[in-house]
Amino acid sequence: MRHLLTVAFVAASAGQAIAQERPANDGWSLTVGAGGLLAPTYEGDDAYRLSILPNIQVAYGDKFFASVQDGVGYRAINTDDLRAGPIARIKFSRDANGDQPFAVTGDDSADLAGLDDVDTSFELGGFVEYEIGGVTLSAEARQAVSGHKGFVADLGVKWSGRASLFGPPVIWSAGPRIRLVSDDFNEAYFGVDPGESIASGLPVYNAEGGVHSYGIGATAIMPISNAWTAVVFAGYDKLSGDAGDSPLVQLRGSEDQATLGVFLSYTLF
Numbered sequence: 001m002r003h004l005l006t007v008a009f010v011a012a013s014a015g016q017a018i019a020q021e022r023p024a025n026d027g028w029s030l031t032v033g034a035g036g037l038l039a040p041t042y043e044g045d046d047a048y049r050l051s052i053l054p055n056i057q058v059a060y061g062d063k064f065f066a067s068v069q070d071g072v073g074y075r076a077i078n079t080d081d082l083r084a085g086p087i088a089r090i091k092f093s094r095d096a097n098g099d100q101p102f103a104v105t106g107d108d109s110a111d112l113a114g115l116d117d118v119d120t121s122f123e124l125g126g127f128v129e130y131e132i133g134g135v136t137l138s139a140e141a142r143q144a145v146s147g148h149k150g151f152v153a154d155l156g157v158k159w160s161g162r163a164s165l166f167g168p169p170v171i172w173s174a175g176p177r178i179r180l181v182s183d184d185f186n187e188a189y190f191g192v193d194p195g196e197s198i199a200s201g202l203p204v205y206n207a208e209g210g211v212h213s214y215g216i217g218a219t220a221i222m223p224i225s226n227a228w229t230a231v232v233f234a235g236y237d238k239l240s241g242d243a244g245d246s247p248l249v250q251l252r253g254s255e256d257q258a259t260l261g262v263f264l265s266y267t268l269f
Contacts, residue, residue, distance in 0.1 A: 028269070031057040035231070035263030041109040042094060043189065044239060044246065046254035049106040055263055073127065084128040089142060091121040094189065111252040114200025118188050121147025134161055136173075150185025150209070154178075174218035177237075182209040190246035202251065207242040213257070214238060231263045 033055040041049050057067040066072040071089035078085075095117050098109035125142030141153045160173035186207035197204045215237030222230040237257045238244070244255040 026061045029059045029267060030269055031055070031059075031265050031267045033263055033265030035261055037259065037261040039259045039261075040253070040257055041098060041100065041103075041106065042112060042253075043257065044243070044249040044253040044255075045109060045111060046252075046256075047106065047109065048258075049100060049103045051100060051102040052104055053102050053263075055265055057265075071123075081131050082129070085126065087125055087127050087140065087142070089123045089125075091123060091144070091147060093120045093147070094118040111248065112200075114198075114202075115192070115196050115248070119147045121149070123152060125152075135159055144185075148185050148188035150188060151182035152185060153180040155180070168223045171221040171223075172219065174216070176214070176216050178214040179212040179237075180210065181212040181243075183207070185209065186212065186242050186246075190243045190248055192247060202247045205247050207246055210241040212243050213240060215257075227267050229265050229267070231261075231265070233259070233261050235259045 035053060035055060037051050037053055038048055039051070041047050055067070055069070057065070057070065059065045063075050063078060064073070065075075068090065071087050073087035074085045075083050076085035077083060094112070096112045096115050098112055100108065121144040123142035123144045125140065127138070127140040129136055129138045131137075136158045138156045138158065139153070141151070143151050154177065156175060156177035158173050158175035160171070162169040162171055164170075186209050189207075190205070191207040192200065192202045192205040194204055196202070215235060217233065217235035219231065219233040222232075224230060235258065239249055239255045239257060243249065249255055
């Protein structure tokens with residue numbers, strides 16, 4: 001389930017773009033679907049697994065939204081150019097046994113053996129998006145109240161548009177992104193204390209915060225009908241700073257992290 005968070009940025013933009021292609025709905029809406037995601041077995045790994053993931057999204061008009069990917073949020077400010085409000089997200093646990101219940105390829109990773117589990121994290125914060133023509137500037141900041149208990153800030157720039165290849169127009173977007181984190185976040189996922197060092201065989205490592213990763217993502221949204229929608233996305237991120245220098249990454253994984261996903265969804269109402 002933790003890999004659902006990989007699609008957080010594209011899912012939010014996809015939902016907004018798809019809504020523009022459908023008749024206005026001022027009440028509740030429910031979208032269900034599923035898709036495949038090819039991603040590293042854990043953040044920092046050099047091995048990849050394919051997972052089949054469910055997708056359930058609930059919204060009320062264009063104000064309230066809730067899903068595992070998007071989190072739970074409310075657009076307190078919601079104009080053509082500016083959107084902002086509170087948001088809560090969930091980051092599922094990272095278990096030392098490497099178990100991934102939705103994976104359909106590959107074996108459970110043994111890289112994390114001896115390291116402490118990181119419990120499920122509930123993150124609370126706010127977001128803001130400002131649109132200038134076809135460019136959207138976004139920022140989101142969250143503080144975890146459980147799990148890693150760290151601070152996370154995501155910044156991005158996205159260019160978007162429409163291409164009429166065949167049938168309904170394909171809605172595309174692409175742009176760079178960067179993530180900043182606190183000491184607590186990096187220490188939870190990339191640090192190695194003396195006890196973990198003995199159990200895992202990795203050298204002791206104290207991970208501090210800063211620039212966690214930077215990269216680029218692209219999305220293509222294809223409305224098949226008023227109810228059916230297909231979303232294809234790809235991304236590349238490079239772990240940097242103390243995350244990229246962690247012995248977990250340097251000795252057992254890779255700084256280079258890529259994702260590829262295809263999702264199909266159906267809006268019930």
